[in-house]
Amino acid sequence: MNLSTQTKAFALxxxxxxxxxxxxxxxxxxxxxxxxxxxxSAIDQEGGSTVYxxxxxxxxxxxxxxxxxxxxxxxxxxxxxxxxxxxxYFDFDTSEIKPEAREVLVxxxxxxASHPQQDVRLEGHxxxxxxxxxxxxxxxxxxxxVKRFLIVNGASRGQIETVSYGEEKPAVMGSNESAWAQNRRxxxxxx
Amino acid sequence: xxxxxxxxxxxxxxxxxxxxxALVNSxxxxxxxxxxxxxxxxxxxxxxxxxxxxxxxxxxxxxxIVQDDLTMSGEFRxxxxxxxxxxxxxxxxxxxxDWRMLGQRYVLVGELKRSADRVSARYELFDVNRxxxxxxxxxxxxxxxxxTLGHHISDKVYEAITGVKGAFSTRLAYITRDTFKGKxxxxxxxxxxxxxxxRIRLESQEPILSPAWSPDGKKLAYVSFETGKPVIFVHELAxxxxxxxxxxxxxxxxxxxxxxxxxxxxxxxxxxxAEIYRMDxxxxxxxxxxxxxxxxxxxxxxxxxxxxxxxxxxxxxPQIYHMDSLxxxxxxxxxxxxxxxxxxxxxxxxxVYYVHQRNSAxxxxxxxxxxxxxxxxTRTSSDESxxxxxxxxxxxxxxxxxxxxxxxxISADGGAAYSLPASExxxxxxxxxxxxx
Numbered sequence: 001m002n003l004s005t006q007t008k009a010f011a012l013x014x015x016x017x018x019x020x021x022x023x024x025x026x027x028x029x030x031x032x033x034x035x036x037x038x039x040x041s042a043i044d045q046e047g048g049s050t051v052y053x054x055x056x057x058x059x060x061x062x063x064x065x066x067x068x069x070x071x072x073x074x075x076x077x078x079x080x081x082x083x084x085x086x087x088x089y090f091d092f093d094t095s096e097i098k099p100e101a102r103e104v105l106v107x108x109x110x111x112x113a114s115h116p117q118q119d120v121r122l123e124g125h126x127x128x129x130x131x132x133x134x135x136x137x138x139x140x141x142x143x144x145x146v147k148r149f150l151i152v153n154g155a156s157r158g159q160i161e162t163v164s165y166g167e168e169k170p171a172v173m174g175s176n177e178s179a180w181a182q183n184r185r186x187x188x189x190x191x
Numbered sequence: 192x193x194x195x196x197x198x199x200x201x202x203x204x205x206x207x208x209x210x211x212x213a214l215v216n217s218x219x220x221x222x223x224x225x226x227x228x229x230x231x232x233x234x235x236x237x238x239x240x241x242x243x244x245x246x247x248x249x250x251x252x253x254x255x256i257v258q259d260d261l262t263m264s265g266e267f268r269x270x271x272x273x274x275x276x277x278x279x280x281x282x283x284x285x286x287x288x289d290w291r292m293l294g295q296r297y298v299l300v301g302e303l304k305r306s307a308d309r310v311s312a313r314y315e316l317f318d319v320n321r322x323x324x325x326x327x328x329x330x331x332x333x334x335x336x337x338x339t340l341g342h343h344i345s346d347k348v349y350e351a352i353t354g355v356k357g358a359f360s361t362r363l364a365y366i367t368r369d370t371f372k373g374k375x376x377x378x379x380x381x382x383x384x385x386x387x388x389x390r391i392r393l394e395s396q397e398p399i400l401s402p403a404w405s406p407d408g409k410k411l412a413y414v415s416f417e418t419g420k421p422v423i424f425v426h427e428l429a430x431x432x433x434x435x436x437x438x439x440x441x442x443x444x445x446x447x448x449x450x451x452x453x454x455x456x457x458x459x460x461x462x463x464x465a466e467i468y469r470m471d472x473x474x475x476x477x478x479x480x481x482x483x484x485x486x487x488x489x490x491x492x493x494x495x496x497x498x499x500x501x502x503x504x505x506x507x508x509p510q511i512y513h514m515d516s517l518x519x520x521x522x523x524x525x526x527x528x529x530x531x532x533x534x535x536x537x538x539x540x541x542x543v544y545y546v547h548q549r550n551s552a553x554x555x556x557x558x559x560x561x562x563x564x565x566x567x568x569t570r571t572s573s574d575e576s577x578x579x580x581x582x583x584x585x586x587x588x589x590x591x592x593x594x595x596x597x598x599x600x601i602s603a604d605g606g607a608a609y610s611l612p613a614s615e616x617x618x619x620x621x622x623x624x625x626x627x628x
Binding site: 093128129130131132133134136137138140141144162163164165166168169173174175 | 398400401414416419420421441442444445458460463465486488489502504508509530532533546548553573575576591594620
């Protein structure tokens with residue numbers, strides 16, 4: 001049992017590392033010597049994965065700090081830009097969060113985590129196809145999927161309220177795939 | 192082996208177009224009926240214009256209302272009065288040979304008499320081949336309720352010929368949606384089954400859906416978003432009194448009445464997931480009927496009043512399930528495609544009707560509960576919200592015409608009958624009311 005827990009922890013560490021590795025700008029991180037201040041920051045920006053680059057002490061210099069400050073500002077701007085996106089789309093009759101939505105939702109989750117007074121309402125919607133009551137439940141399931149994702153990534157339960165409008169409030173009128181695709185969505189409404 | 196058949200319309204296509212003219216500054220939204228095409232293989236019947244003594248109010252004649260009702264049913268083809276050779280109003284003036292020559296199976300004659308503020312109708316129905324009277328009755332109504340009188344006569348004629356109770360005196364509830372001063376406007380309305388005498392019962396800028404009639408026809412339960420989220424209300428039609436019956440966190444939706452009118456089935460997600468509950472209305476006590484990670488919703492009692500049909504996506508997509516009693520194991524009913532939802536059973540336990548996806552289209556289909564045979568009933572392709580007439584003979588549902596949602600009535604075996612578009616915006620979520628004595 002201990003072993004299994006350790007194995008899992010190791011696998012998790014490994015996967016976090018791989019995730020961080022994948023997400024950097026492409027510079028090699030395995031080589032200790034390559035660690036400049038900017039590299040560390042590049043890893044840092046993939047929140048939660050700082051452990052991986054932690055062995056590198058090269059960044060602790062005054063000029064490095066300035067760089068980090070600059071990076072932090074850039075990072076802040078990038079996060080704010082990500083958070084401009086507040087609508088997330090779904091495939092027909094599913095509530096699976098699409099891969100391309102993840103980075104943005106992580107940015108929202110981090111923002112909520114660092115602003116505990118901020119509340120958000122998740123409004124779930126479905127396209128017009130199928131039945132109204134099932135779509136009401138589907139809209140709720142989509143909102144709940146986003147809610148779980150935000151909580152896993154740092155937001156707290158008390159900040160999040162969900163409501164489903166089913167197919168009652170389409171973003172786009174029309175009975176075609178383009179309209180339907182834009183109507184299967186969850187909208188984040190910050191209050 | 193399960194069979195699927197697409198029903199070709201047994202009756203020739205019959206279209207009756209009803210346009211809604213909303214009267215400004217009025218609580219009424221009148222519906223106008225226009226018959227555009229007749230039925231070919233329906234039963235020929237001559238509804239002879241009734242004779243009149245005394246002043247009758249302006250508006251549709253009683254015999255005309257009967258003629259339109261029988262046409263709408265899709266089961267009758269009334270003879271246009273201008274083709275009649277005589278206009279008898281009593282048995283002694285009925286010459287069966289003339290009516291036989293005109294190809295008529297039945298003849299309805301009658302006379303109206305006004306006394307003070309009431310109108311009485313004495314009417315007789317004859318079988319032309321047997322040269323026999325099969326119905327004779329006197330009925331009366333207030334001078335302002337001649338439509339009620341007409342629908343009553345239609346019900347009696349329909350029952351005398353088919354052996355099935357008529358449903359022309361029943362009412363429809365539905366939701367209209369249009370835009371007013373730049374904002375969406377949802378209205379819960381109640382009308383006669385021909386769309387006439389529509390009255391607005393609730394108006395809101397937020398969605399209203401899922402109207403459901405109480406068994407006595409006196410109340411409607413529905414879902415309203417007026418507080419910003421779905422909440423179930425019960426609305427007394429005579430008084431306008433409304434009661435908020437379910438306002439839990441999450442969904443409060445899909446209300447359906449028990450036979451005794453004392454409890455509602457409903458979908459709640461207060462514990463995190465959409466489940467079906469029964470609520471005793473007097474005490475508010477809840478009983479949880481499903482417990483599954485999947486979506487369970489759209490519950491309705493079966494014809495025994497003991498079991499329920501509902502929609503669940505526990506198999507991966509929405510399908511219809513049945514429970515013999517409120518604590519029985521759910522049994523899956525539909526297998527024909529990956530999307531079957533919103534069951535509505537008939538009153539005899541023969542069929543369950545539902546929304547069925549075939550390729551990219553959504554139709555109304557029914558499954559024979561004995562054989563499992565599934566039949567697609569509609570040729571339209573964005574169909575929703577089936578509701579069965581209380582005599583099981585007709586089905587109303589919402590579909591798209593162009594960009595707008597309209598109501599369409601078909602016979603329960605799939606013949607197209609008539610549609611009820613709104614002049615502007617959508618009309619949807621029809622609920623066919625019960626037969627009330």
